[in-house]
Amino acid sequence: MANWDLEALKASLRQQTEVKDWVVVQDSVRRCERYFLSESGNLATDQDRDSRQLSVSARIFVKLAGKLGRQGEIQKRFIQSRPLEPQVRAAVESALLTDHQAWSLPAKPASPLPELQSFDPAIAEDIHGAMNKLTGKIHQALAQTSGAQFNSSELFVSLHERELHYSTGFVHRAKQTRVYGEAAFSAQGRGISDEYLETRWSVMGDDLPIAEIFTEASKRAQMMLEVKKPATANLAVLVDSEVLLTLFNGHLSQLSGANRYHDLPHLKLGEPLIPSAYGDLITLSLDPSLEGGADTVAVSGDGTPQMKRVLVKENCVVDLMLDQQHAQYLGEKASVCRGSVVVEPGTRSKAELLSAAPRVLEILQFSGLFADEHSGTFSSEIRLAILHDRETGTSTPIKGGSLSGSINENFRGLGLSKEVVKRSHFESGSPAGSGYHGPAWALLSDVSITG
Amino acid sequence: MDLDQRAGFSSDLQPLRSFLPTLLPVLGKKGDWYPSIWFERKSNRSMSVNLKQTQVSDSFSSGVVLRIYDGYTLHEQASDDLEPSRLRQLAEEFAARVQGAKIHAQAISRPYPCPSWRERLKQVTEKEILDQIGSLPAANQEVHFGVRFQKDPRGLTVEEATVELKALLKRILAIASEEGLPAQELSYALARYSLAEEESLFIDSSVNISQTLLRVAVTLVTMSGANRSIHRVGGLGGVESLAVHDSEILEMISDLKALKNAQRLAPGKYRVLFGPELSGVIAHEAFGHAQEGDTCARGRSRAWELHQSGEKVGNQNATIVNNPAIFKNADRNHAAWGSYYFDEEGWFSSEQVLLKEGVLQSPMTNLTSALRLGVPRTSNGKRETWANGVYTRQTNTYFSPGPYTLADLMKKLGDGFVATQAAGGMEDPKGMGIQVGLGWLREVKDGALTGRVFRGAAGGDIQLTGYVPDVLNSIVAKSKIEAESEAPDTARFPLNDSGGCGKYHKEFVNAGCGGPWMLLENVTLG
Incomplete structure (x- = not known):
């Protein structure tokens, strides 16, 4: 039973003499999930679940007596079934034991914030109805997909509502919807059996291409029966938007104020994003207003209005991601720190990129792409790829072996496709998603492949 | 070392533990359903010290999962609203929804009768589990399992932990310096302590069992440019699980140095x-x-x-x-x-x-x-x-x-x-x-x-x-x-x-x- 409400928490924080500033956050999450599998050729539901969650947390900043230019801080979840005052006092006492360079929340925005398309109204209105509609699409997609054997599918739909209350008097409310779909198909023949799992996230229900997920998983499962192992070589490699989402979102940390403050690897204004680049030059923005983007937000957690900013123009760093705290530490003005990565498209089609080198390895799926945001290196086993050989005119399915790459080295001769796509990715428990809007494919040069 | 204490079940959860079994008849309204309830509460505290900051964060998550296995599908309704009358209402709505769920004409029925204590213990050989059960419990008898420890990590204050972490950071810097890695080359160093108290309950018509796990860890991170070396100790137990020896720090620093010339x-x-x-x-x-x-x-x-x-x-x-x-x-x-x-x-x-x-x-x-x-x-x-x-x-x-x-x-x-x-x-x-x-x-x-x-x-x-x-x-x-x-x-x-x-x-x-x-x-x- 709730012992107190947000207003009581805010009032209590105002009364604490040591408290300098605070941000109170209330999150409400509603999730529906269905797990399907094949049972005697029919679509059976193995699990069907619904969950509801409401949580209150606060970031509290306190003054440290006798420490000029320093302040304390705590991030704390408050429990509404427990008395409020002891929780607030415990939080303040703990915050007093921490030690940060001082900074202040920004003033309340002077003008109203824009209305953003960050959620699917149909899901927000009736999550069960949306779930049933998408389930219907799965039945339809399964009926229309032939070739490989259907194994399983998962469908998640969630609505995330967030209220942010700042000690400056500013209050902001936002919604986001998240949709996840996957399909696994397998194929067997000539003593081999293998499968392909296709997964996809989106913000809008209609942006989840269920039919495409099913047909692609089925087609690629059949392709798995034709695969060969790659030979060890350095090759031109074509990667898709899923890979680009991971690599660009990770590499952005090198443009962040936090990395600069902590002396972690970072780039300075005027430096090249890719050293010695000679291919398509990257122009990259962070866009918090992208319609249906995975990180479409009007304000950052610290209360700074967010607007699209170009961070890299033709491979030159022209702006940094500066959240309020680190901007003040570095003596700079806060800029954008949230949003989807937007990369300007190139001029060549996918077909032109594939013919840009004598042999191009087109990655259809990595097994587990691990990228190190500090070094810009990345590597993975190859789950499925196609080796396009211009001289022989052949396209050979490939599986196995691994790829080792580096943004600093293998993006030098970059080729960006003119076709563009929008992709989203969410980690459960994370308030922000990773978004990407840009070239559907990119050609990397001289990448190490191990067979 | 004698681990003479066990993590008990929090007394504030006892009313919930007594109430939840009353929902089983609602969740088992059809005789061939297998109803059960899972509850968990996780409290996490994390403290860290790096070269520029001392930080602390507290997180918390608790919720109940009402479960009905109807012979075809496992249905779950989860909520963090633990107020009894609202939980009862949620259980009733949930059971009605399951009753109305469509079952495919060709679906295969696999009913599951609730297993007894004896059936559940058939495969169990570990003394640590059997000792906490004692003689075969009666159906619905409350039985608790708790992790053993010597020094209770829940008693470690933020102040004590911060002092320990600062001392650990100093040891890292001293050993780095002794090993020829000067301060300007050690661009980042961090020591973090984390404790999670994880309490859970499982209830069906045979058992009412609870467990408390104390998950503790210390993580050390050192970086030089983009090179990074990490060391982590921890487990389920008390503060005594967290000793970090100089030899471990030395190995971490040696690795970091070696990576610079990899x-x-x-x-x-x-x-x-x-x-x-x-x-x-x-x-x-x-x-x-x-x-x-x-x-x-x-x-x-x-x-x-x-x-x-x-x-x-x-x-x-x-x-x-x-x-x-x-x-x-x-x-x-x-x-x-x-x-x-x-x-x-x-x-x-x-x-x-x-x-x-x-x-x-x-x-x-x-x-x-x-x-x-x-x-x-x-x-x-x-x-x-x-x-x-x-x-x-x-x-x-x-x-x-x-x-x-x-x-x-x-x-x-x-x-x-x-x-x-x-x-x-x-x-x-x-x-x-x-x-x-x-x-x-x-x-x-x-x-x-x-x-x-x-x-x-x-x-x-x-x-x-x-x-x-x-x-x-x-x-x-x-x-x-x-x-x-x-x-x-x-x-x-x-x-x-x-x-x-x-x-x-x-x-x-x-x-x-x-x-x-x-x-x-x-x-x-x-």
């Missing part, structure tokens, strides 16, 4: 001695994930077919065990990271051999996969949080130990590499591929370390890849549990380090990661 490995096949953490990742990705019953039930694992055919998939060294009942981690005074007394569907923990000398055994299961496959239930029903769905998941997965000391294995290695730092991994249960990430390799010539360190072809992690049976047939030798001693092992289980696990690309849970040292030949690295 060479790039030419892709190829190598002879490699894997440390415990990495042998654990190999076990986990090889026939850990592939032996998850829900993956088998979905038709997504070759292991199920190979188990039925009995075909060999590894040599005599290829024995893999999953064990959530490790309450003494090697020779340490704490339980292993992936341990618990019962899983999130109320099934008691026991050791299970997944692969025996290259031959696949029955898979791990959660409730619905056991029913679909027609195999015994095991204690592997786990979920990321109460708000997530339950899957078959691994706990502590490792290779069985062998007869050799570490010195023996270095001699057998001759020329090759030693790998101790894990950098992720990925399963391929149907295709039987494997990916294991290695942070870096130490070169060995004539059985001795040369001091040279290698990274991947592009300067990052190195990936071990291959066909699982080929990898498992290439195991040359394994170490004993206490690998540095020639005396017979006194520990029963190999060290399982603290790790995490995703199922494909999501659903992250805690998992132990360890095992013996293991020498493999002809390993493909790139």
Whole structure:
């Protein structure tokens, strides 16, 4: 039973003499999930679940007596079934034991914030109805997909509502919807059996291409029966938007104020994003207003209005991601720190990129792409790829072996496709998603492949 | 060290514990349904000190999962609103929804009668579990299980922890300086302490069981430019689990120094001695994930077919065990990271051999996969949080130990590499591929370390890849549990380090990661 409400928490924080500033956050999450599998050729539901969650947390900043230019801080979840005052006092006492360079929340925005398309109204209105509609699409997609054997599918739909209350008097409310779909198909023949799992996230229900997920998983499962192992070589490699989402979102940390403050690897204004680049030059923005983007937000957690900013123009760093705290530490003005990565498209089609080198390895799926945001290196086993050989005119399915790459080295001769796509990715428990809007494919040069 | 205390069940949860069984008649309104309830409460505190800041954060999550298995589908309704009248209303609405759910005309019914205490204890051999039960309990008798400890981590104040962490950071800086890594080259250093108190309840018409786990860890991170070296200690237990020795810091700093001059490995096949953490990742990705019953039930694992055919998939060294009942981690005074007394569907923990000398055994299961496959239930029903769905998941997965000391294995290695730092991994249960990430390799010539360190072809992690049976047939030798001693092992289980696990690309849970040292030949690295 709730012992107190947000207003009581805010009032209590105002009364604490040591408290300098605070941000109170209330999150409400509603999730529906269905797990399907094949049972005697029919679509059976193995699990069907619904969950509801409401949580209150606060970031509290306190003054440290006798420490000029320093302040304390705590991030704390408050429990509404427990008395409020002891929780607030415990939080303040703990915050007093921490030690940060001082900074202040920004003033309340002077003008109203824009209305953003960050959620699917149909899901927000009736999550069960949306779930049933998408389930219907799965039945339809399964009926229309032939070739490989259907194994399983998962469908998640969630609505995330967030209220942010700042000690400056500013209050902001936002919604986001998240949709996840996957399909696994397998194929067997000539003593081999293998499968392909296709997964996809989106913000809008209609942006989840269920039919495409099913047909692609089925087609690629059949392709798995034709695969060969790659030979060890350095090759031109074509990667898709899923890979680009991971690599660009990770590499952005090198443009962040936090990395600069902590002396972690970072780039300075005027430096090249890719050293010695000679291919398509990257122009990259962070866009918090992208319609249906995975990180479409009007304000950052610290209360700074967010607007699209170009961070890299033709491979030159022209702006940094500066959240309020680190901007003040570095003596700079806060800029954008949230949003989807937007990369300007190139001029060549996918077909032109594939013919840009004598042999191009087109990655259809990595097994587990691990990228190190500090070094810009990345590597993975190859789950499925196609080796396009211009001289022989052949396209050979490939599986196995691994790829080792580096943004600093293998993006030098970059080729960006003119076709563009929008992709989203969410980690459960994370308030922000990773978004990407840009070239559907990119050609990397001289990448190490191990067979 | 005498671990003389046990984590009890919080008294403020007792009213909820008494109330929840009253919902079972609502959830079991149709006689052939199997109703059950899962509740969990996790309180986490994290404190860290780096070169510029001292930080603290407290998080908390608690929720109840109402469950109805109707013979076809496991239905779950989860909520963090624990007010009794609203929970009752939610249970009634939920039961009505399940009653109205469409069942496909060709659907196969697999009813599940609630198992008795006696049936649940059939596979349990671990004294640590049996001692806390005592004589066979009556149905609905409340039974609690708590992790053992000497010094209660919940009593550690923010002030005390901060002092400890600052001292640890000072030791890192001092050792770095002594080792010739000056302050300007140590660009980042961090010491973090974390405690999670995890309390859970499982209730059905036979049992009302609770457990309290105390999960503690200290993580140290040092960086020089983009090079990073990490050390982590921890387990389920008390503050005594968190001792960090100077030798461990020294090794972390030595690694960081060596990484600054790392060479790039030419892709190829190598002879490699894997440390415990990495042998654990190999076990986990090889026939850990592939032996998850829900993956088998979905038709997504070759292991199920190979188990039925009995075909060999590894040599005599290829024995893999999953064990959530490790309450003494090697020779340490704490339980292993992936341990618990019962899983999130109320099934008691026991050791299970997944692969025996290259031959696949029955898979791990959660409730619905056991029913679909027609195999015994095991204690592997786990979920990321109460708000997530339950899957078959691994706990502590490792290779069985062998007869050799570490010195023996270095001699057998001759020329090759030693790998101790894990950098992720990925399963391929149907295709039987494997990916294991290695942070870096130490070169060995004539059985001795040369001091040279290698990274991947592009300067990052190195990936071990291959066909699982080929990898498992290439195991040359394994170490004993206490690998540095020639005396017979006194520990029963190999060290399982603290790790995490995703199922494909999501659903992250805690998992132990360890095992013996293991020498493999002809390993493909790139």
